[in-house]
Amino acid sequence: MRHVSIRILACCILLPPILYLGTVAALELFLARETRRGLEENLIGDTRPLLEGSLRLQAALQANVERYLERSPLRRAGIAVRARVRTVGGKPLYPVFIEEERGPGQGPDPLAVARENFRLLEEGLVVEAEVRLEHNRPLSNAVLALYVAAALSVLFGHYRRAVRKSRSEEDERRRETERLAALQAETSARLAAVEREREALAAETRALEERVRSERLRAARNEDDFIREIEELEAKLAEHLARQEKQREEIESLRETLAGLDREQRREEKVRIKAEEAIRRRLATLYKNLTVNERAVQGMAELNEDLRLKAEEVIHQLNAAPDLVSVKRKVFGKKNRETVLEVVFAYKGRLYFRRGPDRRIEVLAIGTKNTQERELEFLASL
Numbered sequence: 001m002r003h004v005s006i007r008i009l010a011c012c013i014l015l016p017p018i019l020y021l022g023t024v025a026a027l028e029l030f031l032a033r034e035t036r037r038g039l040e041e042n043l044i045g046d047t048r049p050l051l052e053g054s055l056r057l058q059a060a061l062q063a064n065v066e067r068y069l070e071r072s073p074l075r076r077a078g079i080a081v082r083a084r085v086r087t088v089g090g091k092p093l094y095p096v097f098i099e100e101e102r103g104p105g106q107g108p109d110p111l112a113v114a115r116e117n118f119r120l121l122e123e124g125l126v127v128e129a130e131v132r133l134e135h136n137r138p139l140s141n142a143v144l145a146l147y148v149a150a151a152l153s154v155l156f157g158h159y160r161r162a163v164r165k166s167r168s169e170e171d172e173r174r175r176e177t178e179r180l181a182a183l184q185a186e187t188s189a190r191l192a193a194v195e196r197e198r199e200a201l202a203a204e205t206r207a208l209e210e211r212v213r214s215e216r217l218r219a220a221r222n223e224d225d226f227i228r229e230i231e232e233l234e235a236k237l238a239e240h241l242a243r244q245e246k247q248r249e250e251i252e253s254l255r256e257t258l259a260g261l262d263r264e265q266r267r268e269e270k271v272r273i274k275a276e277e278a279i280r281r282r283l284a285t286l287y288k289n290l291t292v293n294e295r296a297v298q299g300m301a302e303l304n305e306d307l308r309l310k311a312e313e314v315i316h317q318l319n320a321a322p323d324l325v326s327v328k329r330k331v332f333g334k335k336n337r338e339t340v341l342e343v344v345f346a347y348k349g350r351l352y353f354r355r356g357p358d359r360r361i362e363v364l365a366i367g368t369k370n371t372q373e374r375e376l377e378f379l380a381s382l
Helices: 006-041 048-052 057-071 110-123 138-221 223-286 294-301 305-320 372-380
Strands: 080-087 092-094 125-132 290-292 329-332 340-345 349-355 361-368
Touching: 006 057, 006 080, 006 125, 006 138, 048 057, 048 110, 057 080, 057 092, 057 110, 110 125, 138 223, 138 305, 223 290, 223 294, 223 305, 290 294, 290 305, 294 305, 294 361, 305 340, 305 349, 305 361, 349 372, 361 372
Parallel strands: 290 361
Antiparallel strands: 080 092, 080 125, 329 340, 340 349, 349 361
8 A cells, every 4th residue: 555654664673672681681680780679678687796796797698688579569570689798898608609618517617707707897888689580481472562552543543543534535546437437428418519510501501501591592583682682691601601600619629638548547547557457467366275266356356455355365375265254145055056256345345256076175256235237247147
């Protein structure tokens, strides 16, 4: 459809994944910042066991961080969350995977543990959080679905505007064609009337000329008696000749108008033939499993763009899976007659097809409810 914008179509295709990736990256940064802030607030907890030496700082950090992460709604939503804790000097405190080796029977010295905990706290702790919003998860799928739905709504609105514009132009062309046909009929009728009037005037002119000659003969015998009447007849003859010349000019003007109407009709015919040829090539190229009758191609060319798309959708289904096509009725099913099936599309569209001896589908005719009588007459002639 020529009214569909390629730029809008490209934007509706390209923007959803771009916005999705940008949104995912922004969400990851935001959630990482919020997670880091929450960890910083719940990182130490009660400091008395740390300062008394009964609990190592690494163990407290591991317990607090893992407790916070377990309670975090991010993990319950299927979002990967990783945390690291280190000192300002760069010593990693969480996660710690290797325990310090102790000799048999040796326990941790509370004073040494307290001194080490105090030193690490004095040095300062740095919390790092990483949030990974993986693809094909509920949250990421929801973001992508939101952008896809927005793009589809924009594309659908643009398509509806293009369809309305195409229908308006189709109606305008139909009205113009009807106007030209009516004007041609009116011009032809006027031309015929003018031709009849010209012939009547020519006959009357010949009669007047004959009468003038007769009067001249009589005037030769009695010129003084008939001179006035002859002059009146000559004046009337001149008037008739002037009227005849005017009628001739009008006939030439009407002929030129009729020739213009003929040229317009030939242009319309060329457009129709070009459309039929394009449809014929398209159907022959795309639907190899079907045979399309020439009457079906002509009927499809007469449809507007919307009905043509619906008709091609039925043809595509007949080509791919004919048994799934919803048949309204059998048009012919009597003895010694082939069965022709009727399919309804877009409420008022009609498509007729039959199966050949080799089970190959043949699309016989395409039309609308308004042209149904014409299609049935064609089917009856097969």
